Amino acid sequence: MLTLYGDIRSGNCLKVKWLLDWLGRDYRWIEVDILTGGSRTPEFTAMNTAGQVPTLVFADGRPLAQSNAILLTLAESTSLIPVDDYDRAVMLEWLFWEQYSHEPYVAVARFQRAYLGKTAEEIEARLMERGHGALARMEARLSEPGREWLAGTRVSLADLALVAYTRVAHEGGFDLSGYPALRGWIGRVEAAFGIV
Amino acid sequence: MLTLYGDIRSGNCLKVKWLLDWLGRDYRWIEVDILTGGSRTPEFTAMNTAGQVPTLVFADGRPLAQSNAILLTLAESTSLIPVDDYDRAVMLEWLFWEQYSHEPYVAVARFQRAYLGKTAEEIEARLMERGHGALARMEARLSEPGREWLAGTRVSLADLALVAYTRVAHEGGFDLSGYPALRGWIGRVEAAFGIV
Structure with missing residues (x-):
């Protein structure tokens, strides 16, 4: 096991x-x-x-x-890894981007506020700026015509990896009301994986 | 092309x-x-x-x-991606670790010193501490009996990805003299890829 x-x-x-x-x-x-x-x-x-x-x-x-x-x-050999070579490559791009350009800001700000008890004023401005930059990049991606998922045409590991901290970004002080495409996508990914 | x-x-x-x-x-x-x-x-x-x-x-x-x-x-379908499931998984682990726990310290310190012209004193202590932590982890890995490469038994993408900033770590103020296994590995990886 x-x-x-x-x-x-x-x-x-x-x-x-x-x-x-x-x-x-x-x-x-x-x-x-x-x-x-x-x-x-x-x-x-x-x-x-x-x-x-x-x-x-x-x-x-x-x-x-x-x-x-x-x-x-x-997830090897499951539908969560696209069969198409380019879609699979793009999925990998989002996975690495998540750990380099999203998690270190969105997750770290949330950790400091929700677990270390820091106030909004105590959070480094750079964390919030870069976190919003990451969320804005996802919003732009998910606003492309017909785009429902980050990579390819069906839900993939890119969506699972990115939703983890995006869905709780508000706990780090990130107001998601300005990101409607992102909010719609969060709901789709949660439904796809049964995340409650 | x-x-x-x-x-x-x-x-x-x-x-x-x-x-x-x-x-x-x-x-x-x-x-x-x-x-x-x-x-x-x-x-x-x-x-x-x-x-x-x-x-x-x-x-x-x-x-x-x-x-x-x-x-x-x-590199898909080349010898740089191990065929063995566990070795391939470990290679992926090193690739993600590189971007999360090595590059943000070793490469960033080098960038600040070599390109932005900062002095040793101007580099955040945290960058140096965490950079040395990453190098020490690699040293321990490469000091395991019989271990020549980071993942599996032959050179892989893990070695290529990690050597990029490790071989120039001294430009960021990281003295590699205390990491003999790491220095031996750098030479092997450079030879394997013809890096000069």
Whole structure:
């Protein structure tokens, strides 16, 4: 059986959980509280020297980290990875962009406000600017005529990876009322994966 | 023919160039000076709304961004992507880790020192600490008995992606003398790809 070490408040962990549920896979969830150093214990870092959640452990005991690497591995040969070469490439582009240009702003601002208790004024202006830049880029993409999903013509891992922190962006102080296409897309992705 | 828009000083761009050369692909390199806003012009952002290099344009005119997404797409069905499921998953893990936990520190410190002209004292302490943390993690990995490459048993995209900024880490003030396994690995990866 698969074992997933994760913090239930973390979008990076939840996206893996949602995929496992969607796939109907049998797995065990082990809660790791990152705020109290749960991912920095000797036991944890023996498994993942990066000290990060999520970390998936296969039935044979071998570990795998990095949320989007886990998604790509678990979703292999499913409809969540486009068969078309270009669509698949674009899906990969969104996965890397998510970790480089979206998560470090949208998720970090949310973490600081919702978990560290910072006020709006205590959040670095750069986080909010870049977070809004990322949301605006998604809004433009999803406003293209006929575009329902980020990559290709059906729901893919790009949508799953990006929805994780976008749907809770308001907890980081990002007002989504100015992003109507994004809000419509969030609803579609939640429905596709049964995210409540 | 393929067209690669890149800044020749950027490791993210060079890794794609090295792969194209290794594959023997025919391509055109178009230099984009990121310091003078070359990736933020209306012409450029019409191609990549993220305003980032590298951006690859296929023969049919369709663009693809994010260095590691480009690597995965161009290297498909080559020996640089392990056939073994677990090795391939681990390769993906290193690709995402590179962009999240290595590049934002090692490459950014180098950029600030080598291109913006900052002194060692002007570099945020956090960048250096986290950069050294990333290098130490690679050193530990490459010090495992018999381990020559980051993922699997032969050179892969993980090595190519990680070597790009690791080999020039000293330009960001990271002294590599304390990382002997890393230095040996850099030499192996450079030899494997003919990087000079």
